[in-house]
Amino acid sequence: MPAAVVFENLADAASVRASSSILLAQPTLVQQVHVERRWRALNNVAWLVLDLGAETPIDTVAAMGLTATAARVRVSVADPSGAAGELFDSGQLTVDQAYLALVVLSEAPVSGRYVRIDLSNEGAPYVEAGRVCIGLRSTFAYNFDYGWSYGYVDPSTRSKTRGGQTQVTPRRPYRTIDVTFPRVTAADRYSFVETIERENALQRDVLFTTDPESDNLARDTIWGLMSETTAIVQPFIEDFTKQYRIEERR
Incomplete structure (x- = not known):
């Protein structure tokens, strides 16, 4: 799905x-x-x-x-x-x-x-x-493409002491995801994709589930903010493409 x-x-x-x-x-x-x-x-x-x-x-x-x-x-x-x-x-x-x-x-x-x-x-x-x-x-008609990325960002800070030791101020890592939908239908675009761009943008969180049929939805879902806005692109006559970059909210 x-x-x-x-x-x-x-x-x-x-x-x-x-x-x-x-x-x-x-x-x-x-x-x-x-x-x-x-x-x-x-x-x-x-x-x-x-x-x-x-x-x-x-x-x-x-x-x-x-x-x-x-x-x-x-x-x-x-x-x-x-x-x-x-x-x-x-x-x-x-x-x-x-x-x-x-x-x-x-x-x-x-x-x-x-x-x-x-x-x-x-x-x-x-x-x-x-x-x-x-x-x-809202479920996309077609899934995101291969080449998507998922990872952790560690906001911890590190500094060197006069003696050369490395001191770490630990912070909890957060997840990021970067996906591209190569085929977004016109129905998806006008029913929710543009709404997300207009209403959520970089300001309001979204709940993004990569696999709604997953046996571990907590693992495969990210709650967070889009880290940047990207344009809706029309490379074909009837369909569009859209990229999402989301950072987990802490």
């Missing part, structure tokens, strides 16, 4: 509540842009509920910057607690500790209002979440 992208984050306009939180780490922190600024619960089993305000089509839920070992996502239209999960229930999922993120995709959109995220953290005193994305994904 070709790559997909969520460019409108419905979670940012939702009302958020949690089972508990510490004073300086309230649940609304999942709506601010910096992933490392996290909501923290008072114990190691906790939940978040995001109320979208009305029935809204969604098919993607992601949570980044997690301190958790397991998670569950449920979507309800009538139960304000979200516990009913009558529209969607992911079941218990393992949080990959290499990526500290949860990405859940439903096969088809559901019109829900309440999105509940349950987190647990075995062997630790609390759970955390840094950012939540809820939305409707």
